[in-house]
Amino acid sequence: MHHCGPCHIELHGDVAAVETCCILLQQMTATVDGVQGHRQIVIPLRYVDPFEKRDGAWRIVHRIVVYEQLSDEPLLLEKAEGQRRLGPQFTQAQRSKDDPIFSILHAMKPA
Template identity: 40%
Template sequence: MELRDLLDREQIRDCIARVARGEDRRDAELIKQCYWQDANVDFGIFTGSFAEYLAWVVPGSPAVPLTLHTLGQSLIELHAAKAAVETHVTSYHRIDMGEQHRDIVIGGRYLDRLEQREGHWRIAQRTMLYDWVSDYGQSADFGKGVLGTPFKTKHSVGAARGDFSETFFKQLRA
């Protein structure tokens, strides 16, 4: 039983990490692998079914060209084929204000109810709690380097789609 619990907890953590990557990449297929089709989502600024959430988060707002969700610890309580999970999240958002971009960082927690069906753990309900927000003002342009040092490679700057991480995973899968 202890080994099964450990494996279940790891599958749950993997599911939550894949959702974060899917949201950052606006990757509908990756997100679909992590939610049950009958799931409900409540982000405060958006509440609805999984299908409605997917249509909202992919392609995402054109005013938010870049996001990065960093996950912290997860408290996981297993109850047979259900789990209650609280995961700390810090999310960075680059906001296109027209004349300039701004950097916003939000701290909060995902409250997820996951269910195991046919051997797979997926989210059945997600609720976002917002604990803090910081507006860092105008975004720095990292396209030319960091701290005055230019990048030596073209793949150093991340993007929501089409950056080097996609190539990185494709190379390892081949």
């Protein structure tokens, strides 16, 4: 998952320099030092893009991905059945129709 934030644009006629700040979040299963487990990767990065205007449309000439740092840590999953790492004001995400967004969307549909 990428989260893109603010961008800075320097415009000079039909060319521009654009810098966009992002955070990459990735969860995966990997073997580190002989131990297999769930990992969480966090990479703050920037997209550095020269743009040019071609046939009236702005296009990226090429992309440079600049990373600031890399965090690779064990992913802390739920402690045990019924125990939570966060307080009751937080709802655990569901990768299914049980996720809260679906009940809100269902309630918005006309009867």
